[in-house]
Amino acid sequence: MKKQGRVISINGPVIRAKGLSAFAMREMVEVGSLRLLGEVIRLEGDEGILQVFEETQGLQPGELVVGLGEPLSVTLGPGLVGAILDGIGRPLGSLLQKTGDFLGRGGGLEQLDAKRNWEIFPQVQKGDIVTAGTLLATVKETPLVEHRLLLPPGMEGEILEILPQGFHDGESALARLRDGFGREMELPLLHRWPVRTARPVRQRLRPEEPLLTGQRVIDGYFPIARGGVAAIPGGFGTGKTVTQHQLAKWSDSKIVVYIGCGERGNEMTQVLEEFPALVDPATGHPLMERTILIANTSNMPVAAREASIYTGLTIAEYFRDMGYDVALMADSTSRWAEALREISGRLEEIPAEEGFPAYLPSRLAEFYERAGRVTTLGGERGSVTLIGAVSPPGGDFTEPVTRHTKRFIRCFWALERELASARHYPAISWTTSYSEYAAEVRPWFETHVDPHWGTVQDALRRILAEDEQVQQVIQLVGEDVLPDEQRLVALAASIIKIGFLQQGAFGPDAYCPPEKTFAIMELIVHFYERAHDLVAKGVPLRLIKEAQEVEALYRLREIESDNLQAFEGIRRRLESRLERIGAERLAEGRSQR
């Protein structure tokens, strides 16, 4: 007999029930005649509180609460890649068939389609001794992803039987196993994992490889490491979602998990329409073949919004355990924090700052802690890189969610309203952003892209830092009265801002390989140094500024990525033009004397 309780009171998604003495904390429940899904979030003797993941309209006191015997869990296995799931892991495709264009309720908790057939390639034999993380079988899930079926955490033993090669559905038993105590057990092909529990790893590793993103301001200026944690804070319309979409499209990850958490329905639709048509630059396959979407849009139930983050994280960890690099984007973590706040308010908990519960920082810490580069239980290298958008009210970065997030992340891409208003995209501020990974990943860039990566990057930073001061003066007195040396700084900085930092997300410039990123940086820095020499020798900046070859520096990004040798020609022409300007001017100066 299943455990049963009764509803006492209903306050939106928060329900009080009695008869729960046999229920466990965080146990999944079905509530009422519609069998709405929820979970136990508080127990006090025989009574308790449930949060319900679906709308509670029409629910009445006295209706039944049935315990499902496990915490909120997600089914893991082939079929996840390319799917779009709701906050508690149900495919929106099957909900569409069940309830039509508009989301209904009581759809049940069917997650992965267990009837679908997959071609299984066994990797162990009868008699093999296997431990948690051992590769048991593989499935070609999409042309981009080999799905690896591993022995789940906490298990070990001897293989008694393994599925033979061939097509099998999700209900099949993958293997039979005898453990150290002689107990036999059957291992299902699909397995379930409680979403609020981090999946174990053997060892955590230091991040040292960059996650290449194809975005110049990131790769070249504020890089993120594989297994790193980053936040993108910004007021409305400053470019959080566009940046997250860019990373989902172009980062060199094996798997991308994108969580639309309390944001727009159209943004999910956009991914669903765009990604199948976009081709991964590395493999030539549609990007959808490596992408998993979790959608709890802003008009979907708020309790499921709170859960959506964990559902996404668990799926990301599952693929990490296969030895893959996974990138997870959460847009927006603020909506998740607000969901916590809303539930907390209905529980009448004592609020800390701005109505948020006192446990907000610890929940944020737990969330970001689940990122990392690891050695998996099976001994492979894998990583979860976590990139969270933050939506501070009024664009004010001192509000609680941004402030606490900053304590747990190491890469901060601050979007600035002024830049967005001037249509400087991505509006990532070069003064308030930072990346603590820059030093850690520099050796990688120097080995794999160019040995001068670090020096060029430093030179770029120096120019922009000096420009900050020059700009302050310009705002007071105008540019014309400044000495040429300072005006050159402003000129070089403007080339950096427009020609390097700006990168439109919707044209041919959307993806920029690190080699091209370097080539642009290098040429601008080279120009600055040469021009600096000339100016020091008394050549007026005006002559340099007017040169067509200098204007061309603003348009270096238009050079195609497969035509990087073009930089050579541009460099030579710039070189000879600067030489000519210098020679003429200096000769003029001599003859006048």
Add this chain to the structure above:
Amino acid sequence: MSLAEYRGLESIEGPLIVVDGVKGVGYDEAVEIVGPDGNLRRGRVVLIEENRAVVQVFSGTAALVPDRSRVRFLGRHLEMTLSPSILGRTFDGLGEPRDGCGAVLGGFRRDINGQPINPMARAYPRDFIHTGLSVVDTLMTLIRGQKLPIFSSNGLPHNRLAVQIASQSRITSGDNFAVVFVGIGIRNDDAAYFIEALRDSGKGRPPVVFLNLASDPVIERLAVPRTALTAAEYLAFDLGYHVLVVMTDMTNYCEALRELAVARGEVPSRKGYPGYLYSDLASLYERAGVLRDRPGSLTQLPILTMPNDDITHPIPDLTGFITEGQIVLSREQYAQGVYPPVDIPASLSRLMKDSIGKGFTREDHPDLAGQLFSSYSKVQEVRALAGVVGEDELGAVEKGYLKFGQAFEKRFLSQGEREDREIGVSLDLAWELLSLLPRSELTRLPSSLVKAHLKG
């Protein structure tokens, strides 16, 4: 569910009443309350604790007397009666006709809360709506199925702008176009202006109007957009109309929500508004869109007035976090005599990027728009500088920006209230104005476009 009737209220607190001893009552159920005056009031259940129900009364609790009131639980949710004959009619916040023309005949009823659209059922909005306003069409293009609010302030001509957009919009070639007008706590004369202007616009069909006037019960403001959007969804997704919903003033809606939250003793978040203001607004704004397998579309043009002209106030701020861009009106521009007084740097249409350019509007449109935004923002910088050092001290390039800025505001931004400009005319005008700047300043434009379009 039975239509249980109860006599007597346990208590009355602001817009809420508590009814004790109820049975079989569901959360969010619709309720009818009759006081000693015999008037029917409507409400909904907002909390149930065993056999006590807390009911939010839309029409206010004035004149209710606890032991002389009767309460009926209707066993269903709040619903709107729908049929094709709602076109041209006027309703109150709960969907009851208020035009004296009698009940909607032959209709069926639908829950006003609606249901979230499954993201898989949506089609990404891509069809450009021609509004005939240069600034909107070129720089913040409106897309069919978009939610694009107007952020305004008291005393600015947002109503006129909304009417101009609604009446000039060429949504499709056909005439299956409908306007739904939603007045939320607005003054009678504003309502009259809208209704008359929309009727006169010559687009054929008169608007469907939903009204909660300033003098009407405050809590009913929470129902009126939901009722109206239910009708709009029906027109769009059942009947295939391209529907433009003008909702004004969302600020009054948010204030009603705050009033209710305070009455319920909830923990307030910023400026006393409830922490769920974001989700609540989203449950309205997300009802815009286009569906893959159905004709029609639902475009929203909500209007809000920013308290103290403050764009970081929770109402515009949270709206901006949900909608797909915003058109911001500027008091400064208006004082300079500019109509429509659009604050260009602050305004944005997020959906335009996929719906303009070759095959949609014109090939040069995307880059041209980018250049205009960037040049105009430089104009602001130069003006600030000129304010400090004086115009005479500016260099030639800076002076060029001042000239461009002025011409841009006078000739491009400014436009008559009945002037309908072709998009091609607007784009050509933009090129003409950009020629006031040195070519080296046009870094957003690929050289090929400059060659093709820039004269001189």
